[in-house]
Amino acid sequence: MTEKLDQILAFNREFVASGEYKKYLSTKFPYKKLAILSCMDTRLTALLPAALNLKNGDVKIIKNAGGMISHPYGSVMRSLMVAIYELGVEEILVIGHYDCGMQGKDSGGIIAKMLQRGIEPQTLEIIRACGIDLDAWLSGFGDVETSVRQSVELIKGHPLMPRDIEVRGLIIHPESGELTVVV
Ligand SMILES: [Zn+2]
Structure with a gap:
């Protein structure tokens, strides 16, 4: 489990136990x-x-x-x-x-980051070939x-x-x- 989630869960146990939730009902x-x-x-x-x-x-x-x-x-x-x-x-x-x-x-910046993070160019080509307008979707x-x-x-x-x-x-x-x- 991540440290972030550990902290959240620790807080959450206290939140519930103390009845803090009651003001949000x-x-x-x-x-x-x-x-x-x-x-x-x-x-x-x-x-x-x-x-x-x-x-x-x-x-x-x-x-x-x-x-x-x-x-x-x-x-x-x-x-x-x-x-x-x-x-x-x-x-x-x-x-x-x-x-x-x-x-x-525009979509150029985020697509460049996808490629840097290891997404294969071929994957983008396949998605586009399936008729998905990636550029519009990411703009x-x-x-x-x-x-x-x-x-x-x-x-x-x-x-x-x-x-x-x-x-x-x-x-x-x-x-x-x-x-x-x-x-
Ligand atoms: Zn905003």
Whole structure:
């Protein structure tokens, strides 16, 4: 077992035994009937809920690199469908952020690192030959406002999205937590 996991498990035993968990008790149905799609950026882990006054149990939060929807029938959209149809979500916020690691990223840099780490060029060729657009899949976005707008449009225009769902787009500052409404 790794040292990191050992530390986590030691803390966890104490967390459970002390009853610390009791202040987080809530339900799987989000009290605020809200879902948020945002970025996995570490600066936002505690800042985003704090800056929006969100407590455990309030919202469904879906996160990935860049807060992007890479496919209309991928896991982000599926999570939103479950959140709406099964868990009572009525409003969706797409929250991008300034200084995002996915901004201005093309696939070249990450593919070069894959090759350095021992992935065979042939593997990339096979994946491409299978019809997978690796470059599109690994690319980020040019401009965060445009990215947020596009995600909002994609969600609103999705054929399985109920028409009464409110979808808004915002940008959060990764240090101050200040929100700017985009759409
Ligand atoms: Zn980011």
